[in-house]
Amino acid sequence: MKVIIVGGVAGGASCAARLRRLDEHAEIVMVERGPYVSFANCGLPYHVGGVIEHESDLLVANEQVFRGHFAVDCRTGCEAVGVDPVAKTVQLRDVASGAVTAESYDTLVLAPGAASVRPPIPGIDLPGVFSVRTVPDAREIREWIERGTSFLAGMDRYSGFQTVRPKRHAVVVGGGFIGLEMAENLVHRDFDVTVIELADQLLAPLDAEYGNLVKDFLEMHGVHVVVGDGVASFSQQDDESLVVSTRSGRELPADVVIVALGVRPETTLATMAGLEIGERGGIKVDDQMRTSDPSIFAVGDAVEVRDFVTGEQSLIALAGPANRQARIAADVIAGRDAHFRGTQGTSIIQLFGAAAAWTGASEKSLRRVGDDDYERVYLYPNSHAGYYPGAKPIAMKVLFRTSDGRLLGAQAIGEDGVDKRIGDLALAIQLGATVYDLEEAELCYAPPFGSAKDPVNFAGMVAAGVLRGDMPVSHWDSGGDAFLLDVREPVELAVEQVPGAVNIPLGQLRSRLDELPRDREIRVICRSGQRAYTATRCLQQNGFDASVLSGGMLSRVLWPTP
Structure with a gap:
């Protein structure tokens, strides 16, 4: 059996290595048009920022490793330029010489990845305007930045003293993963950074209120953020x-300008081969990563996959799913019955010592598919025991089915413990767990690492309380003419108040029930929701129609007016 794999990096390289472990006798040819067959493209922004100092640290495995360890005929600087599915041949062009040869295959695996989106904006090809997709891209950006730094240092030496230098400016176009990671790393390189995003929020997979939290956090760290505006042109000055x-x-x-407008699936070869392209513009595959041609598989950023929660077709440009797809394709080629379950888009991004992460469905994705069988809760548990030094709150949003409690999605932002909690919830979603399962989950606990009721347990308890009717919830954006009851202490009201809310501290509530209306819904407010829950239980059992404003005052920042 002869297998040709087009593309390296995550998908192609993983497929080649896995296939060799399963089949010692297959002839495996892997071609990569770039100079590096397997590199960590997720680390590129951190190399630009100097966090990853050496370019060589980004190289996962080279051509020699694939030849020597895996007996793979690995060819870098070799571009696939055509596919003939009838003859089962691939046309390969040597990038250096331009020579084109034909190579036959029994099975073809397409792992071409996705290309950076570079729209025809006037001036986009000017010097100093960069994309970030490959190791050479990162090298060019570093060289551009360091050339400017060297020039300023040379001026110091020439004048004999350090000059007062104007702050260097960087503009990042795009508020997604690469854009925000580049913004952070350019701040570390002492740039004054502005991020421009055409949409009305950053990090599109997040719901709007959490995207706004990310915006506020970036601005706290000196990044200028412009949303709802796009780039019209780039122009060059005399200097x-x-x-x-x-x-x-x-x-x-x-x-310096970084254009980070996302990526577009590379489907040129698939189109040449007459393969079916999906509704989202990626190569259409089944759950065994097989295309519409049974002899051709496709994996990675170029393919469409099923969203595990909503069932929608989606494009997920993430290394984790690409690696899993590659292993499944290799298993199927080797004769095993393997299937890709779909993807939840589980992601995390570091931002100035904090992190934003998410998994599963967002509220807007549920609305997009017309799914209204869900509820949401907001909570702010500590990352570990509050009495142990260094505990930090985690802002969490959890989505679940109202009909059966199945966990649908979660989003979190915080300075500690975000990765662990979203990782736990991601596995729970994949296993079809409910919020009742989260209540019972047995997780690691010691004061430096968590709490007896871990944030994951806490999320399950809050959500289960909603479903059992113990804790009806409302939200700051719910609307309606409800009576607002604030059960915080007067000293807290000196810091922030809710217009129109009536304050009865929790400790006085039972003796002042006659001050509350019995013919209106009462929404109960505290700082985070815990005291409001206690108050709501009291009110419910005394005949009032009461609910907790989920997340309390900590969530009010998401919706400035009730």
């Missing part, structure tokens, strides 16, 4: 600096 002009008329100076 070679750049000006970024936006559609709304802003003009932003820039010494």
